[in-house]
């Protein structure tokens with residue numbers, strides 16, 4: 333229980349004031365509900381029996397205080413008072429419900445944003461071990477379940493518990509028999525809630541896991557549509573989706589039906605009590621006055637207490653069902669905080685040796701010193717004792733067999749993977765305490781270019797809002813990437829949409845958009861990961877030419893299988909099984925290869 337609250341407070345972070353206010357609103361609205369139900373009864377009894385006005389202390393003092401002259405005047409004033417109270421109740425109920433909904437949805441949005449930010453800034457290794465469907469499920473669905481299925485019921489249950497307690501206390505004073513009877517009935521109902529504790533938790537977990545797998549099945553089915561269509565395995569993905577949708581439906585419907593069970597049971601228990609009592613009463617021929625008191629208990633319980641207790645039981649069950657969402661969100665925030673702390677440790681560890689110098693520019697050289705790297709949980713080391721020096725303006729080629737470690741080395745240089753040991757320095761300053769500054773110097777063209785379903789210009793000036801795109805810079809990037817002829821023949825030019833993941837472009841065009849993107853951002857160091865692999869010979873020659881033209885002005889690191897791409901490089905490193913086995917210029921490295 334304590335653990336649950338500490339996780340809850342951790343996730344909602346510093347919303348204590350708003351939560352207290354919200355709790356106050358819940359109590360106020362519930363209190364108004366009780367007053368609303370309770371006030372009509374006395375009005376009817378006074379209207380049918382006006383003599384009661386003068387027998388009741390409150391009524392008679394109001395009568396004399398307002399200088400009323402007749403019972404009918406009192407009844408009119410009382411009636412008018414009730415009407416006003418009900419309209420005030422409408423206003424307060426509406427305003428508080430509005431605030432409550434706004435708070436719930438704002439909280440959901442805030443947690444979703446925090447999660448998105450945490451995932452985006454998470455170390456790359458975090459994403460290597462997590463499925464994106466799970467992250468989408470957390471940002472989109474778990475935050476909704478947390479805010480509306482857990483946080484709100486938690487607050488309403490506090491208010492309902494307080495109201496129920498208040499009514500029970502009132503009963504001890506006015507009718508001890510009613511108190512004992514109702515406590516007995518509630519005990520049985522709460523035993524039912526306890527019995528549902530574990531199944532509800534399990535159904536909550538199952539529906540959450542099925543939700544993530546539904547997104548995954550859709551991603552798989554629609555993501556590889558081309559291959560799916562050619563192979564003709566649409567039904568495979570349909571079945572995957574069907575299986576998960578079914579699992580989701582079963583757990584959700586079980587949870588929804590069972591969570592209302594205690595509420596129906598309370599009603600049934602009360603009616604059983606009423607009928608049994610009446611039968612016993614009639615068969616033993618007791619004084620009819622006692623029957624009225626039993627009916628009184630039933631009236632108090634069903635009108636005042638039942639709604640609060642019913643809401644309380646539904647809320648408790650809702651909290652249990654959605655507790656898994658809290659666990660998932662909490663777990664990710666914790667894990668990401670730990671991962672970021674590891675990076676901080678790495679940065680701090682390197683800070684001392686560098687006299688806290690800041691990385692502001694790249695003046696002379698980038699040095700990789702004894703880099704070792706092993707992927708999390710991998711048996712073999714991916715990079716071992718890799719050292720190299722890259723001077724400003726040089727072009728570096730990385731070659732080697734598949735699996736030699738070229739991409740891993742580039743990911744280390746890009747700051748996406750943190751080495752197990754070793755350091756990368758720029759003019760003697762470690763990049764790790766200054767990772768963002770280092771990454772601001774880098775442009776990257778991966779093997780497979782990520783394109784958004786936007787225009788060519790938005791894809792080239794990736795991450796820059798439309799109104800801030802510099803047209804001259806944009807056109808320069810288009811020309812360097814050998815895209816200008818293609819763009820000129822498009823009716824909408826750079827405003828042409830590229831489709832989801834760039835489906836409206838050819839493989840070669842996608843690659844060139846990637847190159848134009850790296851050039852638009854005017855970074856000092858450009859990293860090409862087999863960037864020319866998808867180009868035809870003629871375009872490849874043009875692109876290689878344009879990369880060559882950057883030599884001297886930009887520092888370039890290229891991974892290549894085709895040796896022609898790196899012919900112009902100043903130094904070529906040949907990697908094998910994670911180590912550098914040869915380095916030198918093109919002739920030196922390729923001669924005896």
Ligand SMILES: Nc1ncnc2c1ncn2[C@@H]1O[C@H](COP(=O)(O)OP(=O)(O)OP(=O)(O)O)[C@@H](O)[C@H]1O
Nearest residue numbers: 460707710714732733734735736737738739740741
């Ligand atoms: N996420 C990962 N987890 C565990 N091992 C990995 C991971 N990614 C790569 N590896 C392993 O690390 C080694 C180096 O892989 P890397 O991708 O760097 O090779 P590469 O030279 O770029 O290959 P290619 O030319 O085929 O792209 C390989 O043995 C590979 O299996």
